[in-house]
Amino acid sequence: MLKRGNGDSQAALHALKSPRITSQVVLECTNSLAELGQRNKVRLVWVPGHCGVTGNEEADALARKGSSDTFTGPEPAVGLPYSYPQGSIDNWTREKCQVDWSRGIGLRQARLLIKGPGAAATRSLVSLNRANIKIITGLLTGHGRLNKHLNTIGLSPDSRCRLCGTSDEDSRYMFFVTVPA
Secondary structure: OEEEEEEOOHHHHHHHHOOOOOOHHHHHHHHHHHHHHHHOEEEEEEOOOOOOOHHHHHHHHHHHHHHHOOOOOOOOOOOOOOHHHHHHHHHHHHHHHHHHHHHOOOOHHHHHHOOOOOHHHHHHHHOOOHHHHHHHHHHHHOOOOOHHHHHHOOOOOOOEOOOOOOOEOOHHHHHHOOOOO
């Protein structure tokens, strides 16, 4: 038996055809149509709205009735897009990182070399392999394999630059001072 559904919502028909379902309502409709399609041939047809097509006029009447009824169910009455919580979490995380960076105790060495937290720098770092991340993190925090740090933790007898021997070998020195050849 042929079951034909007329609808004036192109968005709804596109959502039902989409391979990616992001709405509970669309999922329920898709499942219902699949169940109906097991016993019947189902055809969904787009029709212009308010043109006297019987099935569509009935659907419009039911939609008006549904929208005029008082909402019963869990709040909020209006659904939120799936992106809303993720956007809120992203914003909160960015703000929290900025506050932690601004108020953080210590971080002297890192603050000399980094303006603050940023998505672009983070993406660049996490795209590297672990060995390179370790080297860069050590340089940025002052806890890398430089004589100043190695001397502080007792692994090097001297904190001076291994190339020129005139100043402490720390990140700032290595980044900002030109060592004579």
